[in-house]
Amino acid sequence: MDILVVISLFCVIITFVRWRLRRARVPFPPGPPGDPIIGHARIIPAENQGEYFYQLSKVYGPVIHLTVPGRTLVVLNTVEAAIDLLEKRSVNYSDRSRFVLFEIMGWNVSLAFLPYGKRFQKHRRLFQEYFTRKKCETYHNVQLKQSRILLRHLVKAPAKFESVLQWFTTSIIMHVAYGRQVTSEDDPFVTIAEEASATFSTCVQYMPSWFPGTYYAERARASKSLTDRIHVYPYKVIQMQMKQGTATPSFLSHHIEKLNEDSNTTEDDIDDIKGSAAMIYSAGGETTRATLIIFILAMVLYPECQIAGQKEIDEVLGVGKLPDFADRSSLPYVECILQESYRWNNAIPLGVPHKSMEDDVYNGMFIPKGSIMIANTRGMCLNENVYSEPYKFNPSRFLPKPYGLGEPYPVAHFGFGGRVCPGRHLADDSVWIAVASIIATLTVSKCIGKDGKEVTPDVEFTTGVTSLPKSFTCNIKPRNEVSEAAIISQTDEWNL
Numbered sequence: 456m457d458i459l460v461v462i463s464l465f466c467v468i469i470t471f472v473r474w475r476l477r478r479a480r481v482p483f484p485p486g487p488p489g490d491p492i493i494g495h496a497r498i499i500p501a502e503n504q505g506e507y508f509y510q511l512s513k514v515y516g517p518v519i520h521l522t523v524p525g526r527t528l529v530v531l532n533t534v535e536a537a538i539d540l541l542e543k544r545s546v547n548y549s550d551r552s553r554f555v556l557f558e559i560m561g562w563n564v565s566l567a568f569l570p571y572g573k574r575f576q577k578h579r580r581l582f583q584e585y586f587t588r589k590k591c592e593t594y595h596n597v598q599l600k601q602s603r604i605l606l607r608h609l610v611k612a613p614a615k616f617e618s619v620l621q622w623f624t625t626s627i628i629m630h631v632a633y634g635r636q637v638t639s640e641d642d643p644f645v646t647i648a649e650e651a652s653a654t655f656s657t658c659v660q661y662m663p664s665w666f667p668g669t670y671y672a673e674r675a676r677a678s679k680s681l682t683d684r685i686h687v688y689p690y691k692v693i694q695m696q697m698k699q700g701t702a703t704p705s706f707l708s709h710h711i712e713k714l715n716e717d718s719n720t721t722e723d724d725i726d727d728i729k730g731s732a733a734m735i736y737s738a739g740g741e742t743t744r745a746t747l748i749i750f751i752l753a754m755v756l757y758p759e760c761q762i763a764g765q766k767e768i769d770e771v772l773g774v775g776k777l778p779d780f781a782d783r784s785s786l787p788y789v790e791c792i793l794q795e796s797y798r799w800n801n802a803i804p805l806g807v808p809h810k811s812m813e814d815d816v817y818n819g820m821f822i823p824k825g826s827i828m829i830a831n832t833r834g835m836c837l838n839e840n841v842y843s844e845p846y847k848f849n850p851s852r853f854l855p856k857p858y859g860l861g862e863p864y865p866v867a868h869f870g871f872g873g874r875v876c877p878g879r880h881l882a883d884d885s886v887w888i889a890v891a892s893i894i895a896t897l898t899v900s901k902c903i904g905k906d907g908k909e910v911t912p913d914v915e916f917t918t919g920v921t922s923l924p925k926s927f928t929c930n931i932k933p934r935n936e937v938s939e940a941a942i943i944s945q946t947d948e949w950n951l
């Protein structure tokens with residue numbers, strides 16, 4: 456036998472034996488007993504998994520080990536464990552599971568689904584460069600204008616607040632991604648993005664890929680043409696506008712310009728910027744809208760918090776003045792309302808699972824290569840060791856003692872480490888300006904039912920990677936005549 460083959464065989468055997476010995480010495484993280492072969496597939500509930508995992512953590516500790524056929528799951532229930540692994544050891548924990556169906560659907564060059572590697576790093580750079588904290592300040596004007604339009608739309612069509620909020624997030628994203636000022640729902644950029652987003656949401660729905668469920672390749676193939684349109688159409692339009700000198704600066708035009716400066720541009724480079732631009736709407740639209748609907752639900756259920764927010768704005772800004780980004784640091788209670796909206800119920804309760812790339816040992820527990828790492832954001836926000844009465848919406852919890860409880864702002868809602876949400880600054884600014892503007896000028900309250908009694912919405916959420924309150928009704932109207940006048944006066948100021 457060739458000496459090289461013998462040496463290779465010897466190395467493989469040694470590696471295997473060392474792995475077995477290490478495995479034998481170090482146990483998996485604790486977890487409940489599972490069934491033979493199918494592991495925990497039968498006992499993991501289809502809904503409210505975040506809460507279920509959190510309850511398990513009270514018995515088994517912050518890091519839990521579960522299995523489903525072919526998969527090892529490691530659930531992280533505390534911020535500390537998530538930071539220790541996903542952030543401090545991010546090189547090992549920034550991978551994603553490969554899911555062939557996403558690729559069939561055409562989302563193969565999309566950051567959210569890219570495995571760790573050179574292409575992933577390139578896409579992160581494309582995003583990070585355009586969405587730094589500082590750069591996001593240049594979008595404030597767009598967000599401010601859209602927040603004024605949002606108020607007018609909410610006054611005009613309060614019952615349609617869910618679609619009005621969608622319009623708010625869509626308009627901002629269309630502007631930032633494509634430089635597009637959308638004025639109608641029939642705008643081709645909007646319809647194409649919405650159709651493609653539906654396919655994206657389906658992907659994301661199946662993202663964990665550890666949860667039993669099926670999605671057929673045929674259906675996936677059928678949706679590919681929609682995904683292709685959102686990649687190709689905006690690129691062609693912006694490219695043409697750039698040639699004609701009519702393009703408004705945007706994420707896409709910025710990156711096309713950079714490609715034009717480089718003589719070695721490849722097809723892959725072009726696909727990368729098409730994929731990244733498409734990702735902005737798909738990853739940023741529904742998540743931002745969901746967070747705002749969570750805030751509206753909280754205002755309906757906790758009117759005393761809304762009143763406290765209004766009082767602060769009246770005292771700091773004066774009655775009838777609408778908030779601007781420069782006012783953010785002067786409005787601590789409004790900030791607490793925003794942070795509590797992130798904490799009380801999360802738009803992405805289980806984060807987006809990462810995957811481990813090598814065997815690892817954490818606090819005496821063995822985490823095998825290929826584990827699906829679930830950062831249980833919901834559990835982190837419910838943690839009774841950190842938050843008192845965690846199911847209650849209580850913005851004052853964040854105020855320093857003796858005014859409040861001195862509890863920390865949530866940190867998990869934008870994810871962790873090498874995969875942390877690259878759109879977080881843009882998203883946070885959009886949500887803040889909407890929250891502050893609504894509190895300043897409108898009153899959100901319970902509807903009165905046919906029986907003359909107030910209708911209290913249930914706190915029920917849709918199941919999926921993005922989770923938002925199930926449809927509910929509420930009243931939205933100007934706080935008073937001064938607020939109404941302030942909303943109307945914006946029409947001239949912003950030439951709306």
Ligand code: HEM
Binds near residue numbers: 567586803874
């Ligand atoms: C309130 C709104 C938003 C929330 C709550 C949110 C939350 C998240 C979370 C939890 C993740 C997964 C992080 C992880 O894997 O650890 C994520 C990923 C991502 N988000 Fe956001 N996001 C929001 C808005 C946005 C916006 C506006 C954009 C676009 C500018 C965006 C772009 C992305 C992308 C591209 C990824 C994938 C990152 C990767 O896989 O490396 N998100 N987001």
